[in-house]
Amino acid sequence: MRRISRLAAVFAALTFAAAPVLADTTQEVVNKAPNGLALTPPMGWNSWNKFACDVNEQTVRATADAMVASGMRDAGYQYVVIDDCWHGPRDANGFITADAQKFPSGIKALADYVHSRGLKFGIYSDAGRLTCGGRPGSQGHEYQDALTYARWGVDYLKYDWCSTGDRNAKEAYAVMADALRQSGRPIVFSMCEWGTAKPWLWAKNTGNLWRTTGDIWDSFATKDKAHDWAHPVTDIVDLNEPLWSYAGPGHWNDPDMLEVGNGGMTPAEYRSHFSLWAMMAAPLIAGNDIAHMDASTRSILLNGDVIAVDQDTLGIQGHRVVKDGTSEVWTKPLANGAVAVLLFNRGEQPATISATAQQLSVPLTRRTRMRDLWGHRDVRLRNAAISAMVEAHGVAMFRLDPAGTAR
Numbered sequence: 001m002r003r004i005s006r007l008a009a010v011f012a013a014l015t016f017a018a019a020p021v022l023a024d025t026t027q028e029v030v031n032k033a034p035n036g037l038a039l040t041p042p043m044g045w046n047s048w049n050k051f052a053c054d055v056n057e058q059t060v061r062a063t064a065d066a067m068v069a070s071g072m073r074d075a076g077y078q079y080v081v082i083d084d085c086w087h088g089p090r091d092a093n094g095f096i097t098a099d100a101q102k103f104p105s106g107i108k109a110l111a112d113y114v115h116s117r118g119l120k121f122g123i124y125s126d127a128g129r130l131t132c133g134g135r136p137g138s139q140g141h142e143y144q145d146a147l148t149y150a151r152w153g154v155d156y157l158k159y160d161w162c163s164t165g166d167r168n169a170k171e172a173y174a175v176m177a178d179a180l181r182q183s184g185r186p187i188v189f190s191m192c193e194w195g196t197a198k199p200w201l202w203a204k205n206t207g208n209l210w211r212t213t214g215d216i217w218d219s220f221a222t223k224d225k226a227h228d229w230a231h232p233v234t235d236i237v238d239l240n241e242p243l244w245s246y247a248g249p250g251h252w253n254d255p256d257m258l259e260v261g262n263g264g265m266t267p268a269e270y271r272s273h274f275s276l277w278a279m280m281a282a283p284l285i286a287g288n289d290i291a292h293m294d295a296s297t298r299s300i301l302l303n304g305d306v307i308a309v310d311q312d313t314l315g316i317q318g319h320r321v322v323k324d325g326t327s328e329v330w331t332k333p334l335a336n337g338a339v340a341v342l343l344f345n346r347g348e349q350p351a352t353i354s355a356t357a358q359q360l361s362v363p364l365t366r367r368t369r370m371r372d373l374w375g376h377r378d379v380r381l382r383n384a385a386i387s388a389m390v391e392a393h394g395v396a397m398f399r400l401d402p403a404g405t406a407r
Contacts, residue, residue, distance in 0.1 A: 032181075032205050033205065034204070034205050034250045034251065035180075035181065035186065035189070035208070035250070036186075036250065037186055037187075037188045037208055037250065038188050038208035038209065038249075038250055038251075038252065039249040039250055039313075039315070040249070040310075040311045040312075040313065040315065041209070041252050041281055041282055041283045041284060041310055041311065042078070042079055042156065042188060042190075042208070042209065042252075042283045042284075042285065043076045043077045043078055043079070043283070043284045043285070043307075043310075043311070044077050044078050044079025044080060044081060044119075044120070044122065044156070044284075044285050044286070045063055045067060045072075045077065045079070045080055045081065045285065045286045045287070045290060046081040046083050046122075046158070046257050046285045046286075046287055047059070047060070047063075047081065047082055047083045048083035048084065048257065048287065049216070049218070049257055049258075049259055049262060049287025049288070050262060050287055050288055050289050051289075052083075052084075052085070053084060053085035053133050055082060055083070055085060055086065055102065056102040056103065057102065057103045057104070057105055057110050060080060060082060060110060060114070061110070061113055062291045063080060063290050063291055064080050064113065064114045064117045064119055065117065065291070066290040066291040066293075067080065067117070067119060067290055068117050068118065068119075070290065070293070070298060070302070071302055072286070072290065072301065072302065073117070073118055073119060075301075075302050075304060075307060076284075076307055076311060077284070077286065077301075078119060078120045079119070079120045079121070079122045079155065079156045079188075079285070080114045080119050080120070080121055080122065081121075081122030081123065081124070081156055081158060081285070082110075082122070082123055082124060083124045083158065084124050084126075084131050084132055084133035084135065084160070085099070085102075085131075085133045085135060086098055086099060086102065086103060086107070086123065086124065086135075087099060087131065087135035087136050088100055089136065090136055090141070094141055094144055095144055095148055096125075096136060096138075096141070096144070096145055096148055107123070107152045108151070108152045108153065111152050111153035111154060112153065115153060120155035120156060121152075121153060121154055121155050121156070122154065122155060122156030122157065122158065122188075122190075123149060123152075123154050123156070123157060123158075124157070124158045124159075124160065125137065125138040125145060125157065125158075125159055125160070126138060126139075126159065126160040126161065126162050126163065126164075127139060127159055127160065127161055127164050127167065127169075127172040127173065127176065127193070128160075128161065128162050128163030128164035128165070128167070129163045129164075129165075130162065130163040131160060131162060131163075132160055132162035132163075137162070137163055138159070138176065139163075139164070139167070139172075142175050142176045142178075142179040143179045143182065145179070146176070146179035146180050146182065146183040146187075147179075147183055147184075149180075149183065149185070149187060150183035150184050150185035150187070153185075154185070154187055155185075155186070155187060155188065156187065156188040156190065157176075157180065157187050157188070157189055157190060158190040158192055159173065159176055159189065159190065159191055159192060159207075160192045160193075161192060161193035161194060161196075168197075169193050169196070169197035169199070170197065170202055170203075170206075173191050173193070173199070173203065173206050173207060174206055176189070177189055177206045177207065188208045188209075189206070189207045189208050189209075190207065190208065190209050190210075190254065190283075191203060191206070191207035191209065191210040191211065191254075192210075192211045192254075193210070193211065194211050194213060194214050194215075194229070195210070195211055195212040195213055195214075195239070199211075200212065200243050200246035200247075200253060201246075203251070204246075204251045205251075207251070208250060208251060208252065209251070209252040209253070209254040209283055210251075210252075210253070210254055211254045211255075211256060212239060212240045212243055212253050212254060212255055213231055213235075213236050213239045213240060213255060213256060214228075214229040214230065214231050215229055215230050215231070215256060216230070216231060216232075216233070216236055216255070216256035216257065216259055217230035217231055217232050217259075217264075218259040218262045218263065218264030218265065219232040219233070219264050219265065220232055220233050220234060220265050220266075220269040220272070220273075220393055221233070221234045221235075221346070221393075223235070233259075233265070233269070233272070233273050233276070234346060236255045236256060237255070237276050237280075239255075240253055240255040240280055240282070241280065241319055241320055242319075243317075244280070244316075244317040244318065244319040245317075247280075247281050247315070247316075247317040248315045248316070248317075249313075249315040252281060252282065252283060252317075253280065253281075253282065253317060254282060254283050255277065255280060255282050257283075257285040257286070257287040258273065258274065258277065258284060258285060258286050258287050258288070258301075259273065259287055259288075260273060260274055260286065260287075260288060260297055260300050260301055261286075261288030261289070261293050261294070261296075261297030261300075261301070262287065262288050266393065267296045267300075268391050268392070268393050268394040269393045269394075270296075270297070270300055271300055271374065271394065271395060272344065272393060272394055272395045274300050274301070274303070274306060275306055275342055275344075275373075275374075275395045275397050276330075276342070276344070276395075277310065278306045278307065278309045278310035278340075279309065279310075279318035279330050279332050279340060279342050279397075280317050280318060280319075281310060281312075281315065281316065281317040281318065281332070282310070284307065284310055286301055288301075303373070303374070305371065305373040305374075305376060305399065306373050306374075306397065308399075309332060309334065309340040309373070309397075309399065312332075312334045312335055312340075313335050314333060314334055314335045316332060316333045316334075317332070318330050318331055318332025318333075318340060318342070319331070319332075321355075321359055321360065321361075322355060322359050325347070326345060326346040326347035326351070327343075327344070327345055327346075327347070327351055327353045327390075328342075328343075328344040328345075328346065328353075329341065329342070329343060329344075329353065329355040329359060329360070330342040330344060331360055331361070331362075334399070336401075337401070337402060337403060338399060338400060338401045338402075339360065339362045339399075339400045339402075340373075340397070340398070340399055340400075341355060341360060341386055341397070341398045341399075341400060342395055342396075342397050342398075343355065343386070343388055343390050343395060343396040343397075344390070344395050345390040345391065345392060345393065345394055345395070346393065347392060347393075348392050348393075349392055350389055350390065350391050350392055351389070351390055351392075352387060352388070352389050352390075353387070353388060353390050353396070354385055354386065354387035354388075355385065355386045355387075356384070356385050357384055357385070360386070360400075362400060362402055363402050364381055364384045364385065364386075364400070364402075365384070365402070366381075367402070367403065368381050368400055368401065368402050369400070369401040370386070370398050370399070370400050370401075371398060371399045371401075372396070372397070372398060373397040373398060373399060374395070374396070374397055379398075386398060386400075
């Protein structure tokens, strides 16, 4: 705490122009070793998809309580993240404050409460002058804000890309990455510039995850005609899937937060959404009202077999290996020689989808153990192939252990 206080006194006097001078150059940040965080894709909850700017401390406390009571914390969901619109004005020294009406107890007290529930706390800012919701952004205040977050007990920062003018994304994210490194606290860095600057090519040691697309839309395949930045699940999948080789422990492709439970899709479509995110080693950041979710939503978000695929320590993003019209086969290598297989039906009618050992690049023998991850049961492998009748817009998902060993 003394170190943070001493640095705070220095940084309080910084001007907008002087702040970037203290940063390492962009290339120096890129060349630094990873921060050692997010060795598996982060799991948690974010306020935006359900609550947008209608967020307050009561909602966040209730969500933290519900994550514990529902079993989500024990299933691996760690982070409780406040998205946009928590900000108040900056004080006379330029330090950010919280909206006093929405967060009367302050962010530090809220973070302490989240921590007391055995969870971690996240917050949101923007690389521009203003956030997407019109609140103060971090441009020119990166080091002050990082120090403030550290003093509050922040564990995760989502960093957006509104009101950035002609800023260079690589430079802007490098400045905040450096500020977080110097804050004295380990903070997961979630970069949200929508993939426009292709961060997968340069951000491996800058951020722990980076958005690869525009915002998700709570729809399976129907586009939002009013907003060209919003994408249904299938569009996001097609944009994110080709980037599979860039993901790995500590640096993940992020196809945006989950919409499971928000009402725009059927249970089958939400199962597909959750399964595809797990196959793509995506962060599993719930975006629903956890305190009031129904049994169907809970059964999806708490499917431990599917979560285990996402959280596999090998850290390889799965990808599509077969596409035949609206039928697809995906694979994801897992630790200890296991493989996850997804049969995905984009079509409007049920379809039988099959995959051979050659297509899966894995031996299928009598010793192979196969588990149905939505049926929660072991199933028999027949004719050295996998085959299932898959409902419309649905999936069948399996874990194969060629040596027959248990998970």
